[in-house]
Amino acid sequence: MQKLFEEVGSLDARCYEEFFLSEDILMEHAAQGMASYIKNNFSNNEKIIIAVGSGNNGADGIALARLLHGDYNVSLFFVKEPKSHMALLQEKRAQAINVPIIPKLQECNIFVDAIVGTGFDGEFNEKITTVLEKMNTLEAFKIACDVPSGLKKSGECAQTTFHADTTLTMGALKKSLFLDEAKDYIGKIEVLDLGISRKLYETQTNWHLLDLDDLQLPLRAQQNSYKGSFGHLAVLCGEKPGACVMSALAGLRFGAGLVTLVGYENHQMLNIPHSLMYAHALPSNTTAIACGMGLGVEFSDNELRNFLDNDLALIIDADLFSMEVILELLERKNIVLTPHPKEFVSLLKITELADISVEELQKKRFFYVELFCKAYPNTTLLLKGANVIIGSDNDFFINPHGSSKLAKGGSGDVLSGLIGSLLAQGKSPLDATIHGSLAHTKLAQNYTGADFSLTPEDLIQGIGNL
Ligand SMILES: NC(=O)C1=CN([C@@H]2O[C@H](COP(=O)(O)OP(=O)(O)OC[C@H]3O[C@@H](n4cnc5c(N)ncnc54)[C@H](OP(=O)(O)O)[C@@H]3O)[C@@H](O)[C@H]2O)[C@@H](O)CC1
């Protein structure tokens, strides 16, 4: 798990004030970190171009050119003339050793974007946009200095934003790198130290980035056990039973000792897999309930109240986010909510927290997750997306390990089964959500078929090899 920060300006300031480091020292380490990355990954036959802007991001780029000049064929391309104090100083240093300057972009093997970093806001003018468009068409390996130029503090991206293969980011991870919109621009991310260990540079934060290594799979250590030892997941089965069947099968594969589909209709006629049970009422030994997937309009609010009149752990998905009964369910303690953006917008509206469009939500995903969790601190929320956000009370986590392989109907049903299974096996709502989500994204990563071909059944099948 890695720490995430809204901004790192205050962390830099702490280095100056408490550790007696200077801006120059921090910047030299930033540039050294980038130089080491290039030296470790590329031979000195490579032609390198560094595009620089007028602020301290540009200054990082000019310092990098100085460090590489002599060993590599490196040139600077000034998109804007140096303006900040540090950019002017770095320019003087580079001039003193005759770092080559080119008047316009050329093909190269390695391209470094140091036009703007954390100081960028608004939109680029036409001239810079044209340069960026050209930069994006270069065939070179593309490195972004700190953040891809065009990525704003909020995580929103300018209309034209640099497409990096790798982002070498300074000091600590910024949350902005993990808004869904940024996912297509940042490439792989590495954090560079700024003259002190990252552990000392970083301060306390309640936002964390999940690593795949954080995944804890269900344990079956207890040998003196039987099916009842590993929980009983009840999946409420509505109008579209396929969704519930996939959820239930994922739950069974992920370790729940028993899984039962619960519903009114005689779904036994629907060729339900033999490993699943079917009942018209909640089994007495149920330990967790999954509800909402494929629910449709099969149950009235009152009928749902009957099924959910207990304090069992509960995972809520899909259709339930637009039903009035959700307001009562939010009062429960052991509840996990897994909306996709459209469902979350509906939830925000029903709870009267916000009346916004999906587009507005996507621009401020972090903000609205925090808003919801503050209003409903007893719930655990998982907001689906390219980068999944999990929040509970004042703790927030981002799972960036999913991919577009998962953009297919039924992926979310599998996720609710995974989380429901962990709830049934006794995990806390937050742990079940974190580990269910990590398992879900790892399943997609493990899938070796073509990216477009992953089905929910493939995900379920892969659970055995996690
Ligand atoms: N301790 C430190 O400080 C450390 C800082 N570090 C590095 O500094 C970076 C932050 O530097 P920063 O604060 O100078 O901002 P930066 O990203 O260069 O952007 C400012 C420039 O952007 C420009 N600009 C803005 N909006 C624009 C627009 N719409 N369209 C066009 N241009 C626009 C604006 O131009 P202006 O409007 O002033 O002409 C200004 O010149 C950070 O990302 C990291 O790389 C590291 O070395 C570690 C230590």
Ligand SMILES: Nc1ncnc2c1ncn2[C@@H]1O[C@H](COP(=O)(O)OP(=O)(O)O)[C@@H](O)[C@H]1O
């Ligand atoms: N482009 C993507 N990158 C990463 N994960 C994705 C992407 N598209 C979808 N997902 C994930 O797939 C799941 C889709 O869930 P959902 O939209 O509820 O589907 P369904 O209701 O059809 O099962 C979510 O967990 C979501 O985070």
Ligand SMILES: [K+]
């Ligand atoms: K940049």
